[in-house]
Amino acid sequence: MIAVVSSATVVGAVGHPVSVEVHVSNGLPGFTVVGLPDAAVREARDRVRAAILSSGLPWPLRRVTVNLAPSGLRKGGAGLDLPIAVGLLLASGALPTPVAGNVSFVGELGLDGSVRHVPAVIALADAATGRRLVVPEPDAAEAAAVFGGPVAGVGSLRQVADVLAGSAPWPTSRGKRPGSGASARGRRAGRGTAGVPDHPGAPEVAEVPDLADVRGQRLGRRALEVAAAGGHHLLMVGPPGSGKTMLAARLPSLLPSLTAEQALEVSRVHSAAGVPLPGDVLIRRPPLRAPHHGASAVSLVGGGTASMRPGEISLANHGVLFLDEMGEFPAAVLDALRQPMEDGVVRVSRARSTVTFPARFLLVGAMNPCPCGDGMRPGACRCSDTQRSRYLRRLSAPLLDRFDLAVPLQVPEASELLAPADGEPSAAVAGRVAAARELAAARGAECNASLSAAALADAAPLSPGARALLERRLRAGSLSARGLERVRRVARTVADLDRSVLVTEAHVAEALSLRAGREALLPGCGL
Amino acid sequence: MTGVAPSLPEPAFAAALAALPKMGPAHLRRLLQGGTPSEAWAHVRRGHPLDEDGRWRRASEAVDPTELWSAHRRLGIGVHLRGEPPYPAALARDDEAPAVLFSLGDPDVVDRFPRVGIVGTRSATRYGLGVAVQLGSELAAAGVAVVSGLALGVDGAAHEGACAAFEENGAPPVAVVAGGLDRPYPARNARLWARVAAAGVVLSESTAGTRPEQWRFPLRNRIMAALSEVLVVVECHERGGSLHTVHAAERRGIAVGAVPGSVRSPASSGTNGLVATGCFPVRDTTDVLVALGLARAGRGIRRRAGVRRRGSPRRDDAGGGPIAPGARGVVAPTHRGDLASSDVPPAGKGGSGDAQGPVASVLAALGYEPCPIEALLGATGLSLSEASAVLEELAAAGVVRGRAGWWERA
Numbered sequence: 016m017i018a019v020v021s022s023a024t025v026v027g028a029v030g031h032p033v034s035v036e037v038h039v040s041n042g043l044p045g046f047t048v049v050g051l052p053d054a055a056v057r058e059a060r061d062r063v064r065a066a067i068l069s070s071g072l073p074w075p076l077r078r079v080t081v082n083l084a085p086s087g088l089r090k091g092g093a094g095l096d097l098p099i100a101v102g103l104l105l106a107s108g109a110l111p112t113p114v115a116g117n118v119s120f121v122g123e124l125g126l127d128g129s130v131r132h133v134p135a136v137i138a139l140a141d142a143a144t145g146r147r148l149v150v151p152e153p154d155a156a157e158a159a160a161v162f163g164g165p166v167a168g169v170g171s172l173r174q175v176a177d178v179l180a181g182s183a184p185w186p187t188s189r190g191k192r193p194g195s196g197a198s199a200r201g202r203r204a205g206r207g208t209a210g211v212p213d214h215p216g217a218p219e220v221a222e223v224p225d226l227a228d229v230r231g232q233r234l235g236r237r238a239l240e241v242a243a244a245g246g247h248h249l250l251m252v253g254p255p256g257s258g259k260t261m262l263a264a265r266l267p268s269l270l271p272s273l274t275a276e277q278a279l280e281v282s283r284v285h286s287a288a289g290v291p292l293p294g295d296v297l298i299r300r301p302p303l304r305a306p307h308h309g310a311s312a313v314s315l316v317g318g319g320t321a322s323m324r325p326g327e328i329s330l331a332n333h334g335v336l337f338l339d340e341m342g343e344f345p346a347a348v349l350d351a352l353r354q355p356m357e358d359g360v361v362r363v364s365r366a367r368s369t370v371t372f373p374a375r376f377l378l379v380g381a382m383n384p385c386p387c388g389d390g391m392r393p394g395a396c397r398c399s400d401t402q403r404s405r406y407l408r409r410l411s412a413p414l415l416d417r418f419d420l421a422v423p424l425q426v427p428e429a430s431e432l433l434a435p436a437d438g439e440p441s442a443a444v445a446g447r448v449a450a451a452r453e454l455a456a457a458r459g460a461e462c463n464a465s466l467s468a469a470a471l472a473d474a475a476p477l478s479p480g481a482r483a484l485l486e487r488r489l490r491a492g493s494l495s496a497r498g499l500e501r502v503r504r505v506a507r508t509v510a511d512l513d514r515s516v517l518v519t520e521a522h523v524a525e526a527l528s529l530r531a532g533r534e535a536l537l538p539g540c541g542l
Numbered sequence: 543m544t545g546v547a548p549s550l551p552e553p554a555f556a557a558a559l560a561a562l563p564k565m566g567p568a569h570l571r572r573l574l575q576g577g578t579p580s581e582a583w584a585h586v587r588r589g590h591p592l593d594e595d596g597r598w599r600r601a602s603e604a605v606d607p608t609e610l611w612s613a614h615r616r617l618g619i620g621v622h623l624r625g626e627p628p629y630p631a632a633l634a635r636d637d638e639a640p641a642v643l644f645s646l647g648d649p650d651v652v653d654r655f656p657r658v659g660i661v662g663t664r665s666a667t668r669y670g671l672g673v674a675v676q677l678g679s680e681l682a683a684a685g686v687a688v689v690s691g692l693a694l695g696v697d698g699a700a701h702e703g704a705c706a707a708f709e710e711n712g713a714p715p716v717a718v719v720a721g722g723l724d725r726p727y728p729a730r731n732a733r734l735w736a737r738v739a740a741a742g743v744v745l746s747e748s749t750a751g752t753r754p755e756q757w758r759f760p761l762r763n764r765i766m767a768a769l770s771e772v773l774v775v776v777e778c779h780e781r782g783g784s785l786h787t788v789h790a791a792e793r794r795g796i797a798v799g800a801v802p803g804s805v806r807s808p809a810s811s812g813t814n815g816l817v818a819t820g821c822f823p824v825r826d827t828t829d830v831l832v833a834l835g836l837a838r839a840g841r842g843i844r845r846r847a848g849v850r851r852r853g854s855p856r857r858d859d860a861g862g863g864p865i866a867p868g869a870r871g872v873v874a875p876t877h878r879g880d881l882a883s884s885d886v887p888p889a890g891k892g893g894s895g896d897a898q899g900p901v902a903s904v905l906a907a908l909g910y911e912p913c914p915i916e917a918l919l920g921a922t923g924l925s926l927s928e929a930s931a932v933l934e935e936l937a938a939a940g941v942v943r944g945r946a947g948w949w950e951r952a
Contacts, residue, residue, distance in 0.1 A: 233919040391946040394667035394809025423947025524930035535946035
């Protein structure tokens with residue numbers, strides 16, 4: 016007898032429908048899986064058999080063949096365990112056949128018959144073709160956030176069998192409702208499946224820190240505001256202890272919330288990477304990713320051999336990618352960022368397939384000006400010329416050019432650290448940022464950083480004073496032609512924050528100040 | 543290699559000996575004590591008692607004196623034995639004089655002019671660089687050969703000034719370097735290196751092709767000290783390499799002067815320390831000429847009008863006093879005598895900044911030493927736009943200079 020059960024698998028961050036065909040016939044007892052299964056799927060045989068027996072269901076002592084269609088698509092992960100088990104029960108006659116026709120199943124089985132969490136549920140739910148979707152209980156809320164029909168979160172194979180046999184109703188999902196997060200987390204924590212981690216990867220993100228806690232740092236605060244308003248990549252140059260990490264952590268709090276479409280895209284990628292979603296619903300705030308400088312190129316841009324996994328730059332999509340100690344990243348890893356930064360997507364190509372992940376992020380880099388860290392204060396640096404240039408060689412000029420802002424930071428004075436925190440809170444700054452972004456949107460760009468060069472010339476009319484200042488800098492050689500465009504772009508954002516149509520001398524001067532950190536990174540500190 | 547041409551002059555063998563690895567000046571002196579360089583060379587080839595581990599003997603097999611000699615000739619590098627002209631007599635008198643000296647340029651200039659060494663840190667401030675350029679050019683113009691090390695920072699700046707003055711009939715510059723004369727180091731100073739060689743002379747005790755290894759720099763410093771009649775330290779850190787040169791000069795009884803700087807500038811901590819321990823303070827070129835015996839104290843031959851004498855506030859001397867171009871006074875600096883308040887601005891947040899006008903409040907907050915823009919924002923209460931606009935305006939007028947977020951008076 017034959018049974019067909021619908022399910023899905025994930026390639027990269029995109030789900031593909033899979034139909035699981037199970038054929039049970041007379042012959043020597045055996046269990047074969049065909050249709051490009053990967054190792055995890057091939058191992059499903061043993062899990063499925065044990066789960067069926069542990070659930071008190073009959074195992075057919077006959078010949079079992081499972082085909083995963085379309086057979087050209089490589090299937091990975093343990094999410095096909097549940098549909099294979101269901102198909103087997105249907106095909107062997109243990110369950111009545113017609114019931115499962117318009118239900119899609121996704122889930123990993125434990126040997127005891129429990130149904131366990133699978134990663135990338137959002138992408139799987141996208142691809143599921145059934146009218147109802149059955150997923151592991153901990154993933155129900157995530158699936159319900161995107162799936163059109165009813166979602167059932169199940170805890171065990173026995174429960175599924177009971178429902179299909181008609182002796183119990185489908186459990187109702189508890190997705191979408193705000194505030195369901197805490198209960199879902201609690202449930203998950205209480206679920207004792209032998210210490211198997213529910214979600215590998217980063218721990219859940221705490222509250223986003225607020226700009227109000229920052230003392231002093233007028234320049235740093237302003238740089239964050241301009242970066243957020245214009246979508247300008249930001250490089251922070253300063254000695255250890257100048258608050259680079261602290262400032263970067265607060266940048267997401269200045270960015271506008273994600274639109275529904277962006278939220279879905281971001282959540283899908285996070286789900287595909289197995290990163291827990293906040294409160295089991297969609298990610299609504301721009302994410303912040305801060306990979307360590309030991310990160311490999313693949314972990315940053317995505318890829319992998321068995322299953323393609325999104326990298327940090329895709330997890331930072333529509334959010335902030337923060338690279339602390341940028342000078343410590345291997346040059347090859349940094350250069351791998353250049354193409355995605357240009358295109359907004361990253362294409363990971365392997366022999367068998369090419370996967371595209373979104374990668375539209377705001378890059379924030381932080382680095383010391385030189386190995387001793389004192390390279391900016393005149394007369395303070397103790398590094399030799401060779402040490403300096405070796406340190407700075409890590410940062411290729413093309414990558415350095417991607418930063419519109421290069422802000423020089425200083426260690427705050429003791430008096431400032433002890434003063435009460437009287438800075439503006441993030442909400443106030445975010446208001447100005449949103450207003451400036453609206454002005455950019457009126458020009459037909461998401462933000463000023465993505466404005467085309469022609470549109471920029473149009474949108475940033477210079478006052479005579481601003482023109483004179485730029486001319487002076489160009490003639491003195493302290494500004495290049497490429498730098499000029501960057502400065503104009505940033506000056507446009509500064510003027511937007513000022514609600515000024517004209518880009519004045521003050522706006523250009525500020526843009527130059529926000530770029531002065533570059534000078535610490537160029538050779539020739541002395542003569 | 544074995545068949546050394548008998549016609550090869552003695553300096554060729556001295557050059558070959560100096561090319562051996564780990565051949566310091568003391569070893570070379572002892573090798574050459576007993577006889578001529580050719581004898582010493584033959585001795586090393588056979589195995590010299592000083593050569594305990596046989597390192598020199600092994601290395602000498604790869605050194606061909608003939609080839610080395612022709613290389614020096616081709617590169618225009620002179621090789622001089624101590625005591626034989628044109629080896630500078632001024633240097634030959636020194637106890638630690640190199641046994642063999644290499645020169646690019648005219649070694650005679652050393653004995654023809656009074657000499658002042660100008661040394662200092664590689665990471666100098668704008669102030670230090672400015673002082674070095676001015677001392678270099680004014681001393682050269684006064685007929686004094688400037689001796690320096692062609693390093694980055696103060697050394698290079700002093701020679702820049704000296705070379706500029708030489709082109710207007712000043713004294714030629716003298717440089718002493720650590721590595722081979724065919725290897726300009728640091729590479730960024732290669733052009734200056736060539737200018738000094740063309741105008742005066744570049745000296746070294748290393749054979750052409752020698753890398754400027756770390757250990758050669760302190761040794762180079764002793765030659766600079768030996769060549770100087772007066773040594774001036776423009777800016778140096780608490781434990782800077784310039785202090786090697788100072789100690790070498792003090793051992794030789796050479797007068798050492800130091801340019802005072804801000805007590806808050808790390809680049810002046812070494813020089814201020816020298817002044818505190820008895821080195822004479824260098825406020826202008828006249829102070830150096832007096833020490834050299836070329837001018838009389840109190841009757842400065844080049845002291846500018848309008849410069850305050852002793853007893854007047856020193857702050858201003860350091861920033862824009864005697865050692866500073868006079869024609870820059872676009873905005874009169876506010877004179878304040880006491881050190882401690884120098885970068886604690888009088889302007890409170892906001893209010894007084896407006897009352898004085900943003901330009902005045904920025905200048906007041908800037909003080910007379912490098913100041914980060916962050917501190918200016920805190921002191922004046924101006925927004926980044928306003929402060930940047932004021933600074934750019936002042937920079938255009940030549941009053942201030944900025945680099946990497948730090949601003950200082952030009």
